Amino acid sequence: MKILVIGASGRVGSDLVEQLLSDNHQVVGTTRQDEKLFNDDNYTQLDLDITAEKDAIQNQIADDIEAVYFVAGSGGKGVLEVDLHGAVKTMQAAQDKGIKRYIMLSTVFSLDTSKWDNPAIADLKDYYIAKHYAD
Template sequence: MRIFVAGANGRVADATIAGLVARGHEVTAGARDPGKVTVREHVHPVALDLHDDVETLARAVDGHDAVYFLAGSRGGDLLATDAYGAVKLAQATQSRGIRRFVLLSFLFSLQPDRWSDRLMNYCIAKFFADNYVSEQTDLDWTIVQPGALTEDPGTGRIRLDPPDVGPIPIPDLADALVAVLESTNTYRRTVPLIGGPDPVDEAITAY
């Protein structure tokens, strides 16, 4: 498949791109500074600015089979990037007849009573992006909702539908993001996860 990844020079995106390539996909890596994208075979860096209008974003994703939104402003540009950037990329994806859309969010993003006061503005931005994608598009979307990201080595294992927030190593989140791509059982569903006991592919397939 030809996959477009927005936010391609981030930590999660870098690991996800490596996993997609390992499974035989061609990846277009969209980043504001494509020179910061890790050089790999089958990865094609391109300039992408999520402040652009929908038509410009649509031209960027045109011809792909799936689109990932893995961008994040780390609190610096929450409305324009984390919220509206995701909305516009979803609109762009739909306008080009691309069905598959994978959106990275956070655990309990659609449950405001579970949010942390410390990250309230981020939570609000993601809430509106996730609501738009899930309620106002007809994409085959999956919203992946991880717990607290860590830099620990991957274990290859996760826990889905956790009762509480917990840590998840970035490599394990990336494995899950890769696994949902062709798992039709995750279409139009949220996938909440933290680190845990279950092999990633088995957990996603059985979800």
């Protein structure tokens, strides 16, 4: 299967890519880094700006992609633009291209707003709101 991993350079993304490659999938990873992340014949890299317009994102996604994993994250910088709007635009682009599998990494309790009063979540409330609506 040919799989697009949006956010391949992060902790989750790099572990995911390694697992997909070990399962002999073709992987296209996205990252803001210039150097190639994985030295594997089944790995290619794409400089995909998820803050761009949806049509620009869609035009960069190859027609033979069969699944998309969205594991990118803003790291607290640009939460709405990356974690919410970037996720939604890539979902829309995948849907418009006829890609039936879209998997997005979220966060615990993103859909259970009653748990957001937990002090451990207080500093991440904007992130939780973004993930809630992206989910």
